[in-house]
Amino acid sequence: QSRWWSGNALRGDAGRLEAFSDGVLAIAITLLILDVRVDPTDGESLTHALHEALPQMAAYAATFLQIGIIWANHHALFRLVARVDQMLLLLNLLLLASVAFLPLPTGLIAEHTSGDDGQTASLLYGATLTLSAVAFNLIWRRVSRRGLMVPGVSAAFVRDVDIRYLSGLIGYAVATALALVASWLTIVLTVLLALVFVLGPSPRSAMPEQAAAPDH
């Protein structure tokens, strides 16, 4: 039985969902700079004001990297999607909401770098990234367990991706919790996690043929 905007109706619509998601991710990554404010007070030199804005710029760079990796990851995952259902649509909205939310905690970790407020900011920043990781796991579960995948994906590949996504979730959750030890630990660890993810090892099993082939 077909539904209004899902099931059969959206068969083959992964491309459209991805295009909308790309738009949101591109905007979120570009809006980040709006939160970096360099405004010398009376008598202060611009050099000094820029020096004081270094934490903001570091936060800008860190979140830029995170959203960039999330984009690449989103793209890689949706290559494997053949069909979209209503729940997948909602889960994808959850992912987009967490990414679109990132400018807020990014501004907070830039402004609050020490003490209790620094810890609160790091916790919120880490929690938002952890929510993204949760959304990715839910999306992957939905896609891989409900027959929404392209044909020809081996069980070994699915297991490898399961482990990869669960590891990412645990990594971000641990990085978040470590804000209770020192607030800068969360920032450093989430950057490292992103770099490991992009430069580190890949699923040992081969990609399915269809998904690995040029698709445009």
Added chain:
Amino acid sequence: QSRWWSGNALRGDAGRLEAFSDGVLAIAITLLILDVRVDPTDGESLTHALHEALPQMAAYAATFLQIGIIWANHHALFRLVARVDQMLLLLNLLLLASVAFLPLPTGLIAEHTSGDDGQTASLLYGATLTLSAVAFNLIWRRVSRRGLMVPGVSAAFVRDVDIRYLSGLIGYAVATALALVASWLTIVLTVLLALVFVLGPSPRSAMPEQAAAPDH
């Protein structure tokens, strides 16, 4: 007789109109976060400031959901469009204007949660969503009654969608009016309406074959 940018000229251009609309919707949904401001006053802890920003975050989440559903709905509707004329273009602009306007009432319901101002904010918020529903009804009438649809859509399917869209309009109008009883009612009901729309039942009649098939 062909017109400059309509009629024959835009035959087959539903895709372009939809791409532009997707851009506007993606930007509107991502701009929402700019209105969530967490700025502790002197001596206030960040935890407390975040606590005070909870209404803003709830409003952010509610409108994020609304625009997400509107996107999905827009996409489902335009799958059925084969041809674009000038009036459809204007009606689509009306829909986009109402969505792009949403950040304003979203900010207002977050800031004004009680009393007369809370009621005013809820009325404006509900009225904007109701305007979106009006635009959807007008677009659907134009498409289904003026021969702008893809071939093969059954009269039963058209009637089902008629009812669906009219129900949505009535639902949002009632939710808006209920702001006169209690301002939070509007927010809660519009969220419920969105969830019912995405998770609830679908037109009983089958989608037309052409629209249901993979199109990319």
Added chain:
Amino acid sequence: QSRWWSGNALRGDAGRLEAFSDGVLAIAITLLILDVRVDPTDGESLTHALHEALPQMAAYAATFLQIGIIWANHHALFRLVARVDQMLLLLNLLLLASVAFLPLPTGLIAEHTSGDDGQTASLLYGATLTLSAVAFNLIWRRVSRRGLMVPGVSAAFVRDVDIRYLSGLIGYAVATALALVASWLTIVLTVLLALVFVLGPSPRSAMPEQAAAPDH
């Protein structure tokens, strides 16, 4: 002789140029709402503050319409473009710059509605729209006179479009100059011009077959 990013290199790239332009137009149209601020002062009711924001909302609606028409017009024009050269690229940037600039004069006509400042604001608003019209004329000249068009466009069609674009330019220039008589005249006339353009008559000669056919 081929150039780095033009001539042969960009043959067939009208689609890419248009996609980039669509992005800019979609963002400009959605950013408009950021300039509508409703912030009741102490003791003022929200209803009263909204009442005071009516000029801002009218300005929002007027510019939303203008950019929407510009998008449709841009799209219609680029359907006829087969090849992009460096000058066309620069002229398109000029058009995009004038549209991306529109939020500024839109904010000014909303805030300054009478007296000398109202006149200044209307002049700048009208001048920006006139600059868009200039850019459209230059783009059309470049496309139609330098062999960048798709084949099969009749001389009669080119002449019709010439007249259409020149009329638009003259109309916007006159509307701008009338700010010297009364500042609201510019706003009303530019809105009327946009509506005439979208709902009024079209080139009498037929569109070229290739451009009129479905292209996706």
Added chain:
Amino acid sequence: QSRWWSGNALRGDAGRLEAFSDGVLAIAITLLILDVRVDPTDGESLTHALHEALPQMAAYAATFLQIGIIWANHHALFRLVARVDQMLLLLNLLLLASVAFLPLPTGLIAEHTSGDDGQTASLLYGATLTLSAVAFNLIWRRVSRRGLMVPGVSAAFVRDVDIRYLSGLIGYAVATALALVASWLTIVLTVLLALVFVLGPSPRSAMPEQAAAPDH
């Protein structure tokens, strides 16, 4: 051995990477206007306030041109890309980060036009553009030296582009350093460099056939 979101997995994905980049560039170019603020102080006429905003508008126009050229250049380069790997993805993020960062120094050169602060602002502005040039050189090296190019590109063409990109980098670096002589020199020279790049000579050797042909 295939990696999760690179190598075989992203073969043929240059188009997706370019679409995401186009989104970021379109947003960055459109956000620029948000930094132009025209707000007459008490008793000041709007004409006077606009006069005072001229440096901001000049900065707006200059950066608009730079991002427009960067877009065209990015597009020309990625026409030659057949395959995307992880490092290319990171280098592209570096380029996008430098462009998305541009609104900040653009605002600074508009506000600080003389003295030590003017020099600091010009240095940061020039350095950001130089970073873009560095990213372009790194991207080009990666593409041309690691077998990520489309087939059929001659060694002579690669050498011509090498020289072109290195010249650009040197030009922007020199323009940046000249801020130490006079801060306006950096602005004028970077605008001239952009115009030379768009209107000046091209690689003497022919484009490869595949890249020069219509691709859509």
